[in-house]
Amino acid sequence: MKFSAIDLFSGAGGVSEALKKHFDIKCAVEFDKIIATTYALNHGNNHLLVKDIRKIKKKEWSKINKQLNGGNLDLLVATPPCQGFSRHSRKKSGVNIDDRNKLIMEVIKVANIFQPNYILFENVDNIVNFKIFHTFLSVLTNLNADGSRKHSNRPSYHLRFEVVNAVNYGVPQHRKRLILLGKKIKTFPNMEAIIQETPKGLPYVTKPLSLWPEKKKALTLREYLLPFKLSSLEAGGSDANDKLHRCRNLFPNNLLRIKSTPWNGGSRSDWKDSNLVLECHKKKNVSFSDVYGRMNFESYAPTITCGCLSYSKGRFGHPEEDRAISMREAALIQTFPISYKFTGKLDGKPYEGSSENIATQIGNAVPVKLAQTFVDLIYNKLLKESQQELLLEHLVATKA
Structure with missing residues (x-):
């Protein structure tokens, strides 16, 4: 059984390589034409948009949305440019002068259109020190202080984000990255998913999403x-x-x-x-x-x-x-x-x-095995949820 996915800022296609085992990739977006050519060599170009994501009009997204036949997108993956968030960047963390940093907010726009069941986001670990990332978390969560939804026409997500080392997920390389998982909230109010800040101004989730893979040490x-x-x-x-x-x-x-x-x-x-x-x-x-x-x-x-x-x-x-x-x-x-x-x-x-x-x-690129670990985790969760829904429908039909 294959689920649906979109791969934003797809690059050379490392995440799509992990996705294609269990997901039907409805769209991949890459701005650089040469990098997009590498992507197409490995994954085809029928679903590839070679465009600045900021210039993709709602009509284009709507065409892709129609492919879902009235259902929701299962997984939205986003790996936006990280250079502006890097520790090597000379710009202060609290000031978002680098225009590329604003691209993370494009993920919100796409999420509001497709309302995916799950979100997978990857970036450098230092992104947690940037105010725009705090805004990103708050808008994506879309909750008031009482756990109710801020905007009724937008989805709300229960998040978990951690800095991981790829070596703990099958990659023979020390590579620290922030990984964020989000699951769409279906029941309100939800007090567990509210975003708060530590005394030092770092964001955290009141009670993080329980979904997370087990560590598996890489080969040397x-x-x-x-x-x-x-x-x-x-x-x-x-x-x-x-x-x-x-x-x-x-x-x-x-x-x-x-x-x-x-x-x-x-x-x-x-x-x-x-x-x-x-x-x-x-x-x-x-x-x-x-x-x-x-x-x-x-x-x-x-x-x-x-x-x-x-x-x-x-x-x-x-x-x-x-x-x-x-x-x-x-x-x-x-x-x-x-x-x-x-x-x-x-x-x-x-x-x-x-x-x-x-x-x-x-x-x-996101290391393929790192992406695969999280993609497989989400796939297994979707599969279990789908089986439960089918069982419930069967029980209801039997009683009827």
Whole structure:
């Protein structure tokens, strides 16, 4: 039995990859044309809207709504741009100067149109410090202080949101993200779902939604990658049989640096030649200690970012080979299947075009296994609710 879903800010399609097992994706929205091309390579484009979500008119949403044949959307997924909420953003948390931050309110607009039974939302952990996120929670909950509905024509949601580490949900990577689950409230008043604030101004739900998956520790990086039997590479090398398994070349000084870095977790603090150390790193209390480091096969990868192909932008050195990780390794660490296609070109040729563009798609994606954990949880809940409704209808018909 398949349920209905919409995937907002779909990116390269990591969440859709998780959805398609149990859900009929009625619509996916992606603004960037090249990223949307990657999405289409893997999921088709019949349901894909390549548009700024702010410019999608109500008529277009209504056409999609008609596909539900009078029923409600089962699941709305939203993974809006996170850069403006990142800890690396120079803007103060309380001030939402970054225009992209306002995009989270578009989720509310779509929720009000489709009134989905469940909502799944993902973003960076730092989003909780932004006032616009507090507003988002309050509007999505749509409850007065007495638990009654504020606006009778809009749905209300019982929420739960937590910062999770992807490594606890089958992803061989330390990646902290805020996950929010919402379930449509059907009975009022509801005092449990009201949003409140701590003395420090952080939002919380009076009694969070009980729906949440159990943790399942990921395999180590070695255990996870070993079955894929990836070929060894030199810096700047590529695999003739796997076009995504290619890595950047290294300047001579960076090649010396990685050769001076011990296998499996070594860092720049291990260098014995002080000439290899950048002047800016010789100062005390310098941050970004992971740059020029190696990953560790016996542990987990660091957060895969848009700069994951660069040895100088994080702990993106290969655990045992003298090079940075390849695009294929980055995609696998993000738990995309090995068959997943990426493109950096508008013409849609797989594995061709800008490596930086592909790295951005990979780094910005929700890890597939992380998404799968929460999607499966919601699917099983929907299935149980559907079976209960059918049983109730059967009992009523029998009595009649």
